[in-house]
Amino acid sequence: MMNDRVMPDPGTQKVTLVIFSGELDKALAGFNIANAAAAMGMEVTMFFTFWGLNVIRKSRGLSKPKDFARRLLGWMNPGGSRSLGLSRLHMFGLGTGMMKNLMRKERMPSLEQLISMAAGQGVHFVACTTSMNMMGLTEGDFIEEVKDFAGAASFLNEARQSHVTLFI
Amino acid sequence: MMNDRVMPDPGTQKVTLVIFSGELDKALAGFNIANAAAAMGMEVTMFFTFWGLNVIRKSRGLSKPKDFARRLLGWMNPGGSRSLGLSRLHMFGLGTGMMKNLMRKERMPSLEQLISMAAGQGVHFVACTTSMNMMGLTEGDFIEEVKDFAGAASFLNEARQSHVTLFI
Amino acid sequence: MMNDRVMPDPGTQKVTLVIFSGELDKALAGFNIANAAAAMGMEVTMFFTFWGLNVIRKSRGLSKPKDFARRLLGWMNPGGSRSLGLSRLHMFGLGTGMMKNLMRKERMPSLEQLISMAAGQGVHFVACTTSMNMMGLTEGDFIEEVKDFAGAASFLNEARQSHVTLFI
Numbered sequence: 177m178m179n180d181r182v183m184p185d186p187g188t189q190k191v192t193l194v195i196f197s198g199e200l201d202k203a204l205a206g207f208n209i210a211n212a213a214a215a216m217g218m219e220v221t222m223f224f225t226f227w228g229l230n231v232i233r234k235s236r237g238l239s240k241p242k243d244f245a246r247r248l249l250g251w252m253n254p255g256g257s258r259s260l261g262l263s264r265l266h267m268f269g270l271g272t273g274m275m276k277n278l279m280r281k282e283r284m285p286s287l288e289q290l291i292s293m294a295a296g297q298g299v300h301f302v303a304c305t306t307s308m309n310m311m312g313l314t315e316g317d318f319i320e321e322v323k324d325f326a327g328a329a330s331f332l333n334e335a336r337q338s339h340v341t342l343f344i
Numbered sequence: 345m346m347n348d349r350v351m352p353d354p355g356t357q358k359v360t361l362v363i364f365s366g367e368l369d370k371a372l373a374g375f376n377i378a379n380a381a382a383a384m385g386m387e388v389t390m391f392f393t394f395w396g397l398n399v400i401r402k403s404r405g406l407s408k409p410k411d412f413a414r415r416l417l418g419w420m421n422p423g424g425s426r427s428l429g430l431s432r433l434h435m436f437g438l439g440t441g442m443m444k445n446l447m448r449k450e451r452m453p454s455l456e457q458l459i460s461m462a463a464g465q466g467v468h469f470v471a472c473t474t475s476m477n478m479m480g481l482t483e484g485d486f487i488e489e490v491k492d493f494a495g496a497a498s499f500l501n502e503a504r505q506s507h508v509t510l511f512i
Numbered sequence: 513m514m515n516d517r518v519m520p521d522p523g524t525q526k527v528t529l530v531i532f533s534g535e536l537d538k539a540l541a542g543f544n545i546a547n548a549a550a551a552m553g554m555e556v557t558m559f560f561t562f563w564g565l566n567v568i569r570k571s572r573g574l575s576k577p578k579d580f581a582r583r584l585l586g587w588m589n590p591g592g593s594r595s596l597g598l599s600r601l602h603m604f605g606l607g608t609g610m611m612k613n614l615m616r617k618e619r620m621p622s623l624e625q626l627i628s629m630a631a632g633q634g635v636h637f638v639a640c641t642t643s644m645n646m647m648g649l650t651e652g653d654f655i656e657e658v659k660d661f662a663g664a665a666s667f668l669n670e671a672r673q674s675h676v677t678l679f680i
Contacts, residue, residue, distance in 0.1 A: 189672055194510070196373055198432070201562055205532055205679075208642065212664035218672070226369055227432060243449075245442050252433055264534070264563060265588055274581050275646070281579075282645050306376065309450050310443070328380035336357055336386070336507040339672040342530070342679040343373075343510040362678070364541055366600070394537055395600060411617075413610050420601055474544065477618050478611070496548035504525055504554070504675040511541075511678040 189218045190338040194331065197344060198227030198253075200260040200272060200287060206344045207290035213340070214297035221338075222294075223331045224322075225304035228344075229313060230255045232291075232301060232322050246312035255317065257287045295321040302326050357386045358506040362499065365512060366395030366421075368428040368440060368455065374512045375458035381508070382465035389506075390462075391499045392490075393472035396512075397481060398423045400459075400469060400490050414480035423485065425455045463489040470494050525554045526674040530667065533680060534563030534589075536596040536608060536623065542680045543626035549676070550633035557674075558630075559667045560658075561640035564680075565649060566591045568627070568637060568658050582648035591653065593623045631657040638662050 191213040195206050210220045224232050233255025265271030279286065285293065295301070302324040308314070315325060335341040359381040363374050378388045392400050401423025433439035447454065453461065463469070470492040476482070483493060503509045527549040531542050546556045560568050569591025601607030615622065621629065631637070638660040644650070651661060671677040 191668070191672075194373075196370070196512075202532070205530075205562060208664050209668065213668050216665060216668060218668070226373060245446055245449075249433075249442065249446070252435075252439065265585075271588065274585065278581055278585070278646055278648075281581075284642070284646065306452070310446055310452065312446075328376050329384060332359070332377065332381050332384060332386070332508065336359075338508075340668065340674075340677050341508050341510065342677065343512050344532075344679050362541075364538070364680075394541060413614055413617075417601075417610065417614070420607065474620070478614055478620060480614075496544050497552060500527070500545065500549050500552060500554070500676065504527075506676075509676050509678065511680050 190334065190340075191218050191220045192331070192335045192338040192341045193220070193222045194341075194343045195222055195224045195228035195231060196226050197263070198230040198260060199263040200275070201262050201264075202344050203228075203231045203257070203260060203287055204290065206342075207287065207294055209342070210294050210299050211290060211297065214294065214299055218339075220294070220297075221300040221302060221334050223302045223304060223326075223334075225307045227253075229303060229307055229311065229318075230260065231257055231287075232303065232318050233313070234317060234319055235259065243312070249311060253311075257291060260287070291319075291321065300324060302330070304328075304331075358502065358508075359386050359388045360499070360503045360506040360509045361388070361390045362509075362511045363390055363392045363396035363399060364394050365431070366398040366428060367431040368443070369430050369432075370512050371396075371399045371425070371428060371455055372458065374510075375455065375462055377510070378462050378467050379458060379465065382462065382467050386507075388462070388465075389468040389470060389502050391470045391472060391494075391502075393475045395421075397471060397475055397479065397486075398428065399425055399455075400471065400486050401481070402485060402487055403427065411480070417479060421479075425459060428455070459487070459489065468492060470498070472496075472499075526670065526676075527554050527556045528667070528671045528674040528677045529556070529558045530677075530679045531558055531560045531564035531567060532562050533599070534566040534596060535599040536611070537598050538680050539564075539567045539593070539596060539623055540626065542678075543623065543630055545678070546630050546635050547626060547633065550630065550635050554675075556630070556634075557636040557638060557670050559638045559640060559662075559670075561643045563589075565639060565643055565647065565654075566596065567593055567623075568639065568654050569649070570653060570655055571595065579648070585647060589647075593627060596623070627655070627657065636660060638666070640664075640667075 213220050235256030261272045301322045305327050381388045403424030429440045469490045473495050549556050571592030597608045637658045641663050
């Protein structure tokens with residue numbers, strides 16, 4: 177049996193990130209790594225799955241799911257990079273707001289700025305179709321930087337060619 | 345000094361997953377990746393450690409630890425794939441139940457089905473012996489699909505031969 | 513275009529760990545892997561970022577930040593390996609204390625012992641400068657085992673030469 181492509185091609189260096197978490201701090205870590213890798217000339221793919229889909233959802237324009245459970249889910253689990261909280265010290269938004277203030281003070285880019293920097297550097301954004309089905313989300317629910325929609329096999333095909341793969 | 349085996353063998357493609365978390369959503373992500381990789385012909389090993397041991401514990405038949413602290417731990421931290429909650433929106437089981445309903449509606453396989461699919465595809469399940477000692481668990485506490493019991497060195501030996509390694 | 517160093521050098525085997533989480537259980541997992549890898553002759557680098565910085569902070573001697581927000585952050589988010597809680601069952605310290613007791617009973621090394629074992633085995637500890645800036649921490653806030661201070665590019669440069677890279 178032939179393997180499609182067994183070893184990482186020495187001519188390209190790839191980084192593949194799974195963004196599973198919908199938390200601000202983890203999203204910041206993911207996009208910092210993505211931007212640094214892209215700046216170093218590496219090819220970066222970010223797979224957004226489960227709560228990670230919230231990071232790349234439009235803040236408005238939520239599709240209206242027909243069934244009650246998904247409407248409830250949409251209400252409990254709002255999308256958009258601005259609505260994410262920290263994995264700790266969230267404190268009903270107090271800790272999260274404080275962290276955003278500290279970042280502004282230090283002139284650090286916000287998550288929104290990191291997302292457009294990444295898109296500008298050619299980072300591929302992929303939304304996981306299995307999670308989209310489960311959460312009742314459609315392609316129109318995502319920011320325009322998201323061009324690809326795929327499942328686990330597509331992720332694995334990238335990951336096995338990558339020098340660095342992280343689950344965040 | 346000779347290395348046992350330095351580079352991934354081009355003839356096999358391995359995936360190694362550490363399942364650290366005992367949360368339903370992360371377990372679903374792990375088993376989705378494992379099943380997709382196995383279906384692509386990759387060799388998959390899942391190392392269950394710490395709370396991840398709960399995913400592969402029998403629902404009943406918990407061994408009765410002698411000491412009070414472990415009995416308390418067993419009571420606070422029940423095992424079995426059916427008792428896992430979500431990493432967010434768990435809401436005393438409400439969010440978790442809703443998610444399971446949505447998955448059923450979409451005809452997605454349940455975690456239990458994903459576990460037996462993985463076993464059927466030859467995915468290796470390994471329980472971490474260090475965590476088992478700490479939690480007072482013995483080999484009989486796990487579902488029959490778990491055939492191997494090993495520590496961090498064994499994990500690293502697999503991981504360094506793998507094309508994709510994730511900590512979930 | 514030339515790549516700095518495209519494939520892992522067959523003569524060395526590297527492990528790179530990102531310690532993002534400030535939780536006791538994840539820190540234990542990270543240091544168990546680091547120590548096992550070092551004992552197997554692999555070269556290990558641990559990048560501490562975000563809450564992970566707490567793992568390698570001095571328990572005392574916190575620098576007094578000038579601004580109110582950072583002083584508040586320091587108070588809500590104390591450093592030092594002894595102050596970390598579990599990712600679940602923390603229960604205001606009850607579950608965490610019980611786990612530490614179980615580990616002592618099983619004669620397992622404590623996190624502090626694992627940290628000095630790792631340093632003794634030559635594991636490199638790197639603190640993430642971006643996170644340090646955000647949290648208002650300086651080099652003097654860390655235990656003496658921390659010799660390096662660097663950002664995401666330095667992490668990626670290690671990771672792309674590594675056989676195993678994990679985000680913990």
